[in-house]
Amino acid sequence: MNSCQQKAMEKLLHGRGCANQLLVMDHTESDSSMEREDLAKSVLHCFSDALSILIDTNHEHQDDQSNNSSPQDSSPVLESSRKPLHKRGRKASMAESSDYHRHESSTPIYHDGFLWRKYGQKQIKESDHQRSYYKCAYTKDQNCEAKKQVQKIQHNPPLYSTTYFGYHTCQLHQAYATFPIDTSDPEDHEGSHMIRFGHPNTSFFSSSSTNSLCQHQSQNQNQNQNHIKDEYMTTPDKAEEWSPSQWMSSEVAHAVEAFEFNPFWTSHDLSS
DNA sequence: AGGATTTGACCGCT
DNA sequence: AGCGGTCAAATCCT
Incomplete structure (x- = not known):
């Protein structure tokens, strides 16, 4: 898989994370409707980005072919992958980095399907609000370098x-x-505590006997999973009630249909 | 007790 | 020198 495909896949996976979050939100809470809408917009945004990347990649590929360039040169290399990372101190401005994307929403996006660890907070000049810095919780374990910044930009x-x-x-x-x-x-749940989450129709479970990564995740997403557990383990008939169009905007519902979106696609599914 | 967050210091870039 | 990104010790939380 070349870097652009990986980039597109990352967008899709992020979109899936947002969609997952959307699916597990308590849709009886009226005050979360804005957050749902924002998450839905994030899903759309991710799909748009992924499409743009794939379309651009296709164009570049066609250009490369017309230029008779060698196949190994046809995979664009992300600028960030060439830049050495300093151990400490300011890098070239992160916002100037080519591989970033930005969302604006009425609520801060804390739960986007990935696990983040806060590593800093700073007052930014000419801003009334502080900026929070997060990195992937698996930075050390898996050398994952994904980061995000959250900042209130308007009161x-x-x-x-x-x-x-x-x-x-x-x-x-x-x-x-x-x-x-x-x-x-x-x-039959003997010996393992099964927590069902996600779409009620998918029979998707996490188990206390899974690997450490899963355990880590399930510990850190306690808040999410507890309410999912509460909702779906205690009311299995919720499956009949679930409908994306109930609490997704029609725009998102159409997008989901158009993409035949399945929130439990794996990276393998997406890359094949 | 161990993991997560806070916060002041440090560092590199402009 | 100032700014912004990161580190890491201190503190908080579960």
């Missing part, structure tokens, strides 16, 4: 800017795919 109405830098090389997204799917009797 009334509240507006938050979330900027993502770099790409997840961690296996978190694959952990979703490696959660065991329970094919046994749904009543």
Whole structure:
């Protein structure tokens, strides 16, 4: 897979993360409707970005072919992958980096499908609000260099800017795919505490007996999963009630249909 | 106790 | 020199 395909895949995976978040939100909470809309917009944004990348890549590929360039030169290399990272101090401005994307929303995006660890907060000049710095929770474990910055940019109405830098090389997204799917009797949960999350129709479970990555994730997403557990384990008949169009804008619902979007696609699915 | 967050210091870039 | 990104010790939280 070349870097642009990987970039596009990352966008799609991020979109999936947002979609997951969207799916697990308590849609009975009226005050979360704005956040749902913002997440839905993020999903659309990610799809648009992925499409743009793929279209651009296709054009570049065609250009390369017309220029008779060698096949190994046809994969554009991300600028960031060439830049050496300093151990400490300011790099070339992150916002000047080519591989970032920015979302603006009325609520800060804390839960976007990835696990983040805050590593700094700073008052930015000519801004009334502080900027928070996050890096992927698997930075050390898996050398994942994805980062994000969250900053309130407007007070009334509240507006938050979330900027993502770099790409997840961690296996978190694959952990979703490696959660065991329970094919046994749904009543038989002996020895493992099954937590169902995501789309109620997908029989998608996390188990306390899965690998450490999954455990880590399930510990750190307690808030999410607890309410999912509460909602879906106690009311299995919710499956009948689920409909994307109920709490997605029609725009998003159409996009999901158009993409035949499945929030549990794996990176393998996306790359094949 | 261990992990996450806060916060002041440090560092490189402009 | 000032600014912004990062580090790491201190502190907080569970």
